[in-house]
Amino acid sequence: MSTQPVTIRDLVVHQLIKEANGPASVALRDAVLPVTPAGQRLVDHLCQQYVARLGKGFGKFEEDETQFAVPGLVRAHVIDQSIDFITLTRGMMSQLQLRAEQEALATGGFVLFARGRDEEADFLLVALVSEVMGTAITDGMHITDSLHLDMNTLRVAGRVDLTAWQKGQDRYLSFLKGRGDVAAYFKLFLGCNDVVTALKETQKLVQGLENFVATTQLGHAARDELFERAHGYLDELGNDARSVSIADVAEKIWPDEPEKMRETLADESLQLNDGFVPDRRAIKPLKRFKTTAPGWKLEFDRGAIRSGDVIYNKSNDTIVLYNVPEQLRKDLVGDE
Structure with missing residues (x-):
């Protein structure tokens, strides 16, 4: 996993306001954020956390953009260039609010949107980050409570590989599945079809x-x-x-x-x-070797190597079989 900082093109943070079993609302910024060292550290940290997390779903955008509006918004920003980044993210927040309303257990937080580029691709990252109460020391050496972002618990997030999407690849969209079904609303918000074979x-x-x-x-x-x-x-x-x-x-x-x-x-x-x-x-x-050559086929379990029934000699590139079945022996030697 790369630890190189990503190149941030656009960055903004909005807020989803919701308690479990309650209504959802949003608080929106009017402009993108400048990329400060603090913003760079936050995006780098979230990207590294996201890549390292297991339990992701992978897929592509749903084709029905009437029911799933985010694919059309991303296309308008990236391909058509008819809307800017702040308009894209405000439109996406409207869809996130709608989907969060439909999921009783969904809770709010700060929603970070970053368009950037890493070593491999242009991407769009969306991450819901919560606040936690911590402790700080003031200039006067007093101990005080301090709210800060929970950098170690990435609950809900998704990523669009914009490079793979524009190349027409099949799987360019991912999201954290998490435990249970709570993150399912985020998949619906992204418009991700993650049907797997x-x-x-x-x-x-x-x-x-x-x-x-x-x-x-x-x-x-x-x-x-x-x-x-x-x-x-x-x-x-x-x-x-x-x-x-x-x-x-x-x-x-x-x-x-x-x-x-x-x-x-x-x-x-x-x-x-x-x-x-x-x-x-x-x-x-995982259990069997199977191969075919112009004049023969061979298949055997790994256990046959340990037992000595199959021996491979890498110095002369030969395989020797022991304990040949009686019927095969008869077929090989004929009437001898």
């Missing part, structure tokens, strides 16, 4: 596990143990029709250092959704 998501999870093994440089025994543990856990979830929690995957599969695995699985390049039921077809590579 369990097969594709499971394949991405398997790829993420392979990435982890490669970057951690595990030995053969530790690698095979990890893959078999992953296969068993995901197979059980798939069999029981239970959904995946990426955070739980890391705890179950690599309990000694789950944070290392979380960091790999949180990589934005994977675009790995939370909450899908594993497709058991897609986890076979």
